[in-house]
Amino acid sequence: MIDLAALRSLIAVRDHGSIVSAAAALDFTPSAVSQQIKKLERQSHSPMLERVGRGVILTERGRLLAERGAVLLADLEQVENLAVGGAEELRGAFRVASFSTASRGIVAPLLARLRSTAPGLEVTVVETDPREAVTLIERGGADFAIVHDWNTLPLELPTTLQRHPVHLDRADVLLPRDHRLASRDSVSPTDLLGEHWITTPSGTICHDWLVHMFAMHGARPDMRYFDGSYSTHAAMVEHGVAVALVPRLGRESLSPRLRAVPVVDPTPQRQVSSLWRGSSRDNPARLHVQAELEGMFAPAP
Incomplete structure (x- = not known):
């Protein structure tokens, strides 16, 4: 019988390109991942990996095993969902990934609801870019x-993932109270040409949106400072060294020395959605968490 933990390790090495990266993704040690791969090699009497430069790739046997194994694990997840479908109380681990402002504005109140409605569910949360x-x-x-x-x-x-929209969020530009545009009802990117910007690090979706917003007007923002915390963005703006585009979701109370001005042409809007694997569509824990999340945004009677 093939070891499922070893199979997951092989798939992780395929996806992440190295044993070290696979270990980090699985929350294992590199030594543990190596031992799992060796277990598969002993069972199959053939190597699973070959070294290329500083990384590794799967052999043809390893690639086929990982490809079919991923399908097997997805089927197994559906079987497990059916097995616990009639359970009266939700129990076990449930892992949530969220971007930072949603962790404050959505996940925090969601966890409070789950503590009451599913106390046996052990929820963990990790912050990550979408x-x-x-x-x-x-x-x-x-x-x-x-x-x-x-x-x-x-x-x-x-195509293996499914999502459901839950909230439409907007972003405003933060300006110092005495800024020349602070008294405006709205501003456009062309009004903000020449400003110094603080934004999230390159490669994040919010950074790319800021670049795209200006590109629609044939321009590029003058980005000087990069930080993943919107609290830091607000502090930079408050001290007059930069302006920032900050979403409303999860936004902390602003200092009286700051002004949030709506942006138009275009209006920065982001669709916040929940996301899960299609193979977990019948998972009772996933269904319950989804229902509680949607309940947070249901219109008041």
Whole structure:
């Protein structure tokens, strides 16, 4: 009988390109992953990996095993869902991936609801960029994710994943109270040409939206400072060294020395959605978490 933990290790090495990276994704030690791979090699009497430069790739036998194994694990997940489908009380681990502002504005109140409605569910949360969350969900590193994509910069999803929209969020530009545009009802990117910007690090979806927003006007923002915390963005703006585009979701109370001004042409909007593997569609824990999440945004009677 093939060892499922060893199979997961092989798939992780395929997806991440090295034993070290696979170990980090699985929360194992590199030594443990190596031992799992060796177990498969002993069972199959053939090598699973071959070294290429500083990384490794799967042999043809390893590639086929990982490819068919991924299908097997997805089927097994569905079987497990059916096995516990009649359980009266939700128990066990449930892993959630979320971007930072959703962790504050959505996940925190969601966890409070789950503590009351599913006290046996052991929920853990990891903060990650939406693009990384897609990979995490697809490869089994999380069971559920809160992601977002901007109105003209959609998030690419593999066909194995499903999502459901839950909230439409907007972003405003933060300006110092004495800024020349602070008294305006709205501003456009062309009004903000020449400003110094603080933004999230390069490669994040919010950074790319800021670049895209200006590109629609044939321009590029003057980005000087990069930080993943919107609290840091607000502090930079408050001290007059930069301006920032900050979403409303999860936004902390602003200092009286700051002004949040709506942006138009285009209006920065992002669709916040839940995300899960299609193979977990019947998972009782996933269904319950989804229902509680949707209940948070249901219109008041």
